[in-house]
């Protein structure tokens with residue numbers, strides 16, 4: 001992060017919003033679709049149900065993203081026409097082109113502003129928050145809509161063959177409005193972004209039969225999530241604490257000074273392991289995977305919105321956003337609110 005010498009203002013999270021499909025897919029529903037059980041799913045993941053789109057009636061990634069951004073704008077007391085940039089983190093755009101952000105800019109009446117999608121899988125929203133912050137800090141933008149939106153269940157095989165990933169994922173969108181403000185203390189205290197494609201084959205969605213990393217797979221896996229669950233699990237359990245430590249060190253902040261650790265919701269066991277490692281109480285390391293599942297780039301803003309609506313996010317607090325996912329990618333963003 002290289003602040004513009006001219007930038008003496010702060011950057012605030014002015015509004016937060018989220019959107020979910022109406023349709024609930026419970027563990028009991030999954031029991032009728034594949035060989036699994038509510039008990040197995042709850043024990044291994046902490047998930048009871050997730051929201052999923054209806055392929056016939058929607059919503060789609062763009063409508064969920066628009067809904068979430070409109071709510072964030074309304075929370076900030078702003079309109080689409082106040083935005084001068086939109087970044088949407090997604091790995092499941094409705095179409096290869098145009099981008100989700102381009103369509104959202106149109107739907108919120110933002111005018112002919114720049115808008116682009118960013119793909120860092122489940123780390124995408126955290127990447128997007130860091131980019132948006134630094135683009136404001138450069139002096140180029142003042143009001144940025146940042147979205148995390150994914151309809152990952154488009155790429156799930158709901159048969160026993162695909163059960164290890166079918167039970168994990170749900171659809172959702174979340175959004176923030178970042179705004180330049182006159183309190184210089186507000187903004188990012190530290191950030192980290194990483195990739196490691198030597199482990200890309202642990203979690204990927206092949207686009208065609210040549211995209212299997214030389215693995216001997218059947219063609220029915222094309223356009224379906226391929227995951228080595230135990231390998232991803234191991235990676236996440238060791239990465240979350242390292243990422244937290246790295247970010248605290250960069251900022252010179254103690255773990256207990258952070259009011260909320262807002263982590264990508266991958267699996268309750270991964271999250272409780274990280275929470276226990278730092279001896280943090282449950283109310284600082286909130287877990288909502290039970291009713292949402294793993295919603296890819298939407299999981300971090302969904303939690304931020306839930307905590308905000310519950311009145312638990314206040315000016316003066318420090319919050320850390322954390323993501324990890326396919327790529328492999330991982331990222332953090334430590335904010336002074």
Ligand code: UT7
Pocket residue numbers: 035036037040041044045122163164165167203227228229230231232233236265266267294296324325326
């Ligand atoms: O956003 C990041 C994305 N991904 C993650 O964070 C995923 C991280 N990994 C995980 O959460 C876990 O690895 C899973 C929940 C995916 C799987 O749990 P696990 O404890 O690692 O199970 P496993 O893959 O080692 O499989 C153990 C057994 C196998 O049976 P056998 O070979 O022991 O007879 C699986 O076939 O559990 C079986 N199994 C299931 N059984 C019932 C796998 N999925 C299911 C299922 N229901 N849905």
